[in-house]
Amino acid sequence: MSVYQFTAQRIDGTLQPLSEYRGQVLLIVNVASMCGLSPQYAGLEQLYRRYRDQGFAVLGFPSNQFMQEPGSNEAIAEFCERTYQVTFPLFAKVDVNGPNEHPLFAYLKRQQPGLFGSTAIKWNFTKFLVDRNGKPYRRYAPTDLPSVIENDIVALLRQQPATVG
Structure with a gap:
């Protein structure tokens, strides 16, 4: 199993199979505007602008489970573009915990549990780094700044994806 088995709704409402990111290093993040x-x-x-041409993508998944993302998908997209000039892919709001959690996050949490084996996401900006084969590589805490992850991203970008067939 890999992240490629999942589909997610983009912030504009279109469905996107994550298999379209096959062969790329991904940083999947639950985000919140407020x-x-x-x-x-x-x-x-x-990070996205620096490494996207080398096969890297940030995938942002807004979540209001911590009461910090109350706006509509349209408002979130507008905020991200206006305030931070975000160009990386944003997806529609999802739950990252509980009975309605997106299956992608259920998978990521099983593969990369948090501190002391906890699977729950404790706060916004929990980050999951995924290798070129779609396998979760490492989980980062909400307070881990994106710059701290850069060395791991570079190391994974140097690896070639496994060949299928």
Whole structure:
């Protein structure tokens, strides 16, 4: 199993199979616009712009489970573009915990549990780095700045994806 088995709704309402990111290094993040950690959008965008041509993408998944993303998908997209000039892919709001959690986050949490084996996402801006084969590589805490992840991204970009067939 890999992240490629999942489909997610983009912030504009279109469905996107994550298999379209096959062969890329992904940083999947649950984001929120009204959070004290929202300035991380700028760091995420810097990483995306620096490495996207080498096969890297940031995938932002807004969530209101921590009561910091109350707006509509349209309002979220507008905020991200206006405030942080976000160009990385944003998806429609999802639950990251509980009975209505998006299956992608259920999978990521099983593959990369948090501190002391906890699977719950504790706050906005929890980050999951995924290798070129769609396998979750590492989970980062909400307070881990995007710049801290850069060395791991570079290391994974140097690896070639496994060949299928």
